[in-house]
Amino acid sequence: MIRFEADRRLATGEGGFRLEARFESTAAVTALFGASGAGKTTAMRMIAGLIRPDRGRIEVDGQVLVDTERGVFLPPRRRRIGLVFQDALLFPHMSVRANLMFGRWFAPRDSRAVPFEPVVATLGIGSLLGRRPASLSGGERQRVAIGRALLSSPRLLLMDEPLAALDRPRKLEILPLIERLRDEFAIPIVYVSHAVEEVARLAGHVVVLDRGRIAGEGPPDRVFGLAATAGVDRFDLVSVLAGRVDAYEPAYGLTRIVHPAGTLWLPGPAGEPGRELAIVVRATDVTLAAEPPPARMSVRSVLAGTIAALHPTDQALARVEIALPGGGTLVASVTRMGLAALGLGPGDTVHALVKTVSLDERPMAGGSAAVAAPGSAGAAPG
Amino acid sequence: MVEFSAEEWTAILLSLRVAGVATLTSLPVAILVAVVLARGRFPGRALLDGLIHLPLVLPPVVTGYLLLVLFGRRGVFGAFLADHLGIVLSFRWTGAALAAAVMGFPLMVRAIRLSLEGIDPRLESAAGTLGAGRVATFFLVTLPLALPGIVVGAILAFAKALGEFGATITFVSSIPGETRTLAAAIYAATQVPGGDAQAFRLTLVSVVIALIALVVSEALQARARRQTGLIA
Numbered sequence: 001m002i003r004f005e006a007d008r009r010l011a012t013g014e015g016g017f018r019l020e021a022r023f024e025s026t027a028a029v030t031a032l033f034g035a036s037g038a039g040k041t042t043a044m045r046m047i048a049g050l051i052r053p054d055r056g057r058i059e060v061d062g063q064v065l066v067d068t069e070r071g072v073f074l075p076p077r078r079r080r081i082g083l084v085f086q087d088a089l090l091f092p093h094m095s096v097r098a099n100l101m102f103g104r105w106f107a108p109r110d111s112r113a114v115p116f117e118p119v120v121a122t123l124g125i126g127s128l129l130g131r132r133p134a135s136l137s138g139g140e141r142q143r144v145a146i147g148r149a150l151l152s153s154p155r156l157l158l159m160d161e162p163l164a165a166l167d168r169p170r171k172l173e174i175l176p177l178i179e180r181l182r183d184e185f186a187i188p189i190v191y192v193s194h195a196v197e198e199v200a201r202l203a204g205h206v207v208v209l210d211r212g213r214i215a216g217e218g219p220p221d222r223v224f225g226l227a228a229t230a231g232v233d234r235f236d237l238v239s240v241l242a243g244r245v246d247a248y249e250p251a252y253g254l255t256r257i258v259h260p261a262g263t264l265w266l267p268g269p270a271g272e273p274g275r276e277l278a279i280v281v282r283a284t285d286v287t288l289a290a291e292p293p294p295a296r297m298s299v300r301s302v303l304a305g306t307i308a309a310l311h312p313t314d315q316a317l318a319r320v321e322i323a324l325p326g327g328g329t330l331v332a333s334v335t336r337m338g339l340a341a342l343g344l345g346p347g348d349t350v351h352a353l354v355k356t357v358s359l360d361e362r363p364m365a366g367g368s369a370a371v372a373a374p375g376s377a378g379a380a381p382g
Numbered sequence: 383m384v385e386f387s388a389e390e391w392t393a394i395l396l397s398l399r400v401a402g403v404a405t406l407t408s409l410p411v412a413i414l415v416a417v418v419l420a421r422g423r424f425p426g427r428a429l430l431d432g433l434i435h436l437p438l439v440l441p442p443v444v445t446g447y448l449l450l451v452l453f454g455r456r457g458v459f460g461a462f463l464a465d466h467l468g469i470v471l472s473f474r475w476t477g478a479a480l481a482a483a484v485m486g487f488p489l490m491v492r493a494i495r496l497s498l499e500g501i502d503p504r505l506e507s508a509a510g511t512l513g514a515g516r517v518a519t520f521f522l523v524t525l526p527l528a529l530p531g532i533v534v535g536a537i538l539a540f541a542k543a544l545g546e547f548g549a550t551i552t553f554v555s556s557i558p559g560e561t562r563t564l565a566a567a568i569y570a571a572t573q574v575p576g577g578d579a580q581a582f583r584l585t586l587v588s589v590v591i592a593l594i595a596l597v598v599s600e601a602l603q604a605r606a607r608r609q610t611g612l613i614a
Contacts, residue, residue, distance in 0.1 A: 050507050076510035083511040089504055093526045102522075106513025152512045 001026050002156065002190065006046050006056030006066075010212075019043060019212040027204030028182050029189045031220070033196070034209035040192045043209065044160050047190065048083050049076035060156050061188075077106065082149030082187075086161040088141040090133035096144050097129040103152025114153045114185060122180055123147045139170035143177065150185065157181075157189045163198060171198075178202060196224055200238050200280045221329075237283035237319065239330045245275040254300075260326030261303040264354065286332035287353040288320065290342050301354040305330060307346050312336050322350055386583065392559050393567035394587055400475060400563055401543035404482035405490075405536050412487060412535060413525075416494035437549075438488040446552025449481055453553070477554040478561045482546045486539030493538060497531020498524070530606040537599035541592055564588055 005022040019039040032040045045051045047058055049065065057067045060081070065074050082103070090099050100120070104112060120126050123143045133141060142162055149157055159178070163171045175198065182189055182202070193199050199206055200220040208216045208223055216223050221240035241264075243257040248269050255270040256263060257277065264279060271277070293302055305322040308329065312318040318339045320332045330352055344350055386394070419431055437445045453460040454472045463469040471477035501524060509519040525532075547565040556566040568584045571577035 048507075048511050050510075076507070077513045077515055079511070080513070081511055083508065085504065085508065089502065089508045091505065091509075091523060093529075102509070102514070103512035106518070148512070 001059075001061055002030060002047075002188065003057070003059040004043065004047065006043070006053035006058060008042065008046070008051070008053045008056075010042060017212055021207075021209060021212070021214050023207045023214060023217055025205040025207070027188075028186075029191055029203045029205075031199040031203035031206045032190060032192045032209060033194065033199050033206050033223070034215075035194055037211075038194075038209040039212040040194075040209055041160060042212075044083075044158055044190065044192050047156070048081050048158055049074060049079050063155065080107070080111070080152065080155045082152050082154030082157045084142075084145050084149045084157065084159040084162045086164050088133070088138075088145035090136075090141055090144055090148070092133050094133075095129070096125065096131050096133065096136070099133065099144060099148050100125075100129075100151055103148055103154075107153045111153050114150055114187075116151060118184070119147050119150050122184065123177060137170075138166050139173055142166060142170075142174060146174075146177070146181070150181065150187070154187060157187050158192070159189060160192045161194070162191075163195070164193070175201065196238055196282075197280060200224060200240060237331050237333055239281045239283065239328070241279045241281060241324070241328050241330065242326075243277050243279050245270050245273050245277060247273055259303065259324070259328075261305050261324035261328070261330075262301070264301040264303070281330065281354055283319065283331040283333035285355045286330065286334075287355075288332055288334055288338070288342055288344075289351040289353060290344055290348075291351070293351055293353060297353075299353040299355060303330060303352045303354065305350060305352065307344055307348050307350050309346060310339065312339065320350075322352055387580075389558065390567070390580065390584060393562055393564055393584065396475060396478075396559070396562065397544055397564040398591075400478045400482055401540050403476075404479045404486060404543045405540045407479070408483040408487055408490060408539065409532070409536055412490040412539075413494055413528075413532065416491050416498055416528075416535075417520075417524075419491070420495045420498040434491055435488045437485050442485065442546070442548025443552050445484060446481060446549035449477075449484065449549065449553040453477065453480065471554075473554050473557060473561065475554075475560055478550050478563060479543075481549040481553045482543035483539075485546045485549055486542040489542055490535035490539040493535030494528060494531045497528040497534075500531075501527045530603050533602045533606065534599060537595050537602075541595050544588065544591060544595075 001024070003024040007020045008018070010017045010019065017037075017039075019042050021039065021043060032043055034040050042051070046053050046056075047060070047065070052073060053066060053068060055068050057069070058065045060079075064072055065079050065081075066072060090096075091102065094102070100116070104116075120129070123146060125140070125143050125147055128136060128140055128144065133144070136144065142165075146159075146162065162178075163174060166174065178189070179202065181187070189202075191199065191202055203220055206217060206220050206223040207214060220238070224238040224240075241259060243259045243264055246256040246258045248255045253268060255266045255268065257266055257270070257279065266277075266279070287299070293299070303324060305324040308321040308323040310318060310320055316335050316337070318334055318336045320334060320339070322330045322332065324330055332352060342350070415430075415434060419427065450472065451457055453463070455461065455464060455470065460471060463471065469476070471480055505523055505527070506519050509523045514522060544563075545565055546563075547569065550561065550563065551566055551569075554561040556562045556570060562570065564584055564587065568581050568588070571581040571584065
């Protein structure tokens with residue numbers, strides 16, 4: 001449980017900039033989402049105690065970290081907030097083992113709740129213990145940094161764009177590890193990022209910051225899909241769909257996912273048949289057709305639904321919301337010209353073509369998945 | 383091989399002792415001042431910076447004279463030290479060490495400060511979020527990372543102390559066996575007829591000591607770089 005309410009003027013930038021935000025979340029992973037300069041990192045540094053709010057109150061798990069009204073300010077070392085930086089920031093003069101043990105030395109004896117061996121095993125860093133940070137790859141460094149923060153047995157794990165400095169294969173290697181941490185070690189995570197796929201995949205509650213203010217919050221499918229949230233541009237719009245694994249086709253390396261609205265194909269194996277999944281679809285990767293598409297077509301994932309709403313913008317683009325059988329909503333970002341060519345309106349049937357490669361999967365297990373978020377502070381979607 | 387007289391040996395050993403004591407005693411102070419200058423934001427910081435750099439730009443004779451005025455038997459500090467602590471600096475080897483320390487101090491502070499300023503302050507923040515207090519952070523993170531600069535600063539100050547002449551001779555004169563260091567001995571040798579051979583032998587010693595100091599400094603720095611993976 002985190003309650004955040006803070007106000008701070010920042011001198012940087014033209015005309016000054018003010019962070020004025022208030023949110024609370026009980027999700028296993030809470031995401032702070034927004035463009036660069038939106039105030040995410042400032043909010044995070046306030047939670048860690050690296051900067052003070054001008055006015056405000058921050059509380060984690062019932063412990064007040066800062067309360068300007070009552071003059072409370074806990075220094076960073078007394079907060080027990082594990083911080084993972086974008087560029088790992090391992091201590092270069094210490095071995096990997098000493099880095100991992102650093103936070104443990106200082107953790108109060110009775111709160112060393114996180115065991116060493118399982119963390120090292122989960123993160124796959126057992127073979128690196130004797131090495132120096134300088135000899136590690138970027139992905140290895142970030143895994144050690146996550147382990148270091150985790151082993152200080154924090155009340156809360158703060159991750160500041162932990163994957164931003166990594167290439168895509170490295171991201172795909174670390175993202176599942178963060179999911180496992182979330183599910184295995186039961187330490188709440190605040191995840192700061194401007195990468196919509198990471199946020200949609202990990203977070204149960206998303207707080208969108210735009211120029212220092214909260215532009216929207218809720219479960220990821222709502223924040224990135226239905227609401228026209230300021231600070232979420234058209235490339236960030238996604239839908240989160242619930243599907244079920246049907247079968248893996250080894251010949252093509254694809255998994256067939258069944259959804260009440262049609263069939264989706266996911267690259268690679270996605271688990272046992274019958275497994276429930278959440279699938280993230282970017283609005284820009286959806287193509288609409290008024291008639292059933294031909295069978296001889298490269299796009300294999302087609303969903304049929306009903307147009308729920310049209311939102312043309314004053315520019316070239318329009319956002320289309322499609323109600324799918326089974327209760328989900330798919331968002332498509334198309335040009336206004338394309339919309340005119342479709343000639344459809346609310347209530348009409350439409351076929352949505354989804355490029356297979358753009359699909360992303362996220363297990364429904366674990367209380368934090370957006371679609372099944374029992375503890376989430378936001379209302380359930382749909 | 384070069385043969386040294388007892389008098390020459392005395393000068394060589396005295397020089398090493400003066401330079402060694404000057405370097406080791408001023409090192410903790412230099413680290414403290416470097417931290418204050420690198421991290422502190424307070425009024426008078428520029429003044430402190432200027433004061434520390436003064437010996438670098440003043441004529442050494444002036445520095446020596448100021449030391450004589452302040453630390454002589456009747457000087458403000460000198461009288462206090464002599465009356466209350468029984469420490470006499472003027473015309474003693476300890477005074478030579480003080481002169482050498484003052485002259486080498488700016489070099490030492492500069493090197494350490496540069497090294498400190500090269501440390502990412504977020505590493506210290508990271509230590510803080512991991513539960514380390516300010517003192518623990520300083521000794522476990524800041525100091526080890528500044529080690530290359532500390533080594534360079536100490537070697538520079540040691541070399542400067544070995545070669546220091548003007549301030550030393552003004553403050554503590556050139557008393558054989560007490561304050562006649564290598565540089566003073568070389569100067570004295572050149573002032574007497576037939577002293578050229580002695581001056582040359584001592585010059586050779588100076589060159590060898592300076593070279594050893596540089597080689598050791600390089601080796602220590604390379605080791606520190608290897609350990610931290612940093613470009614110092």
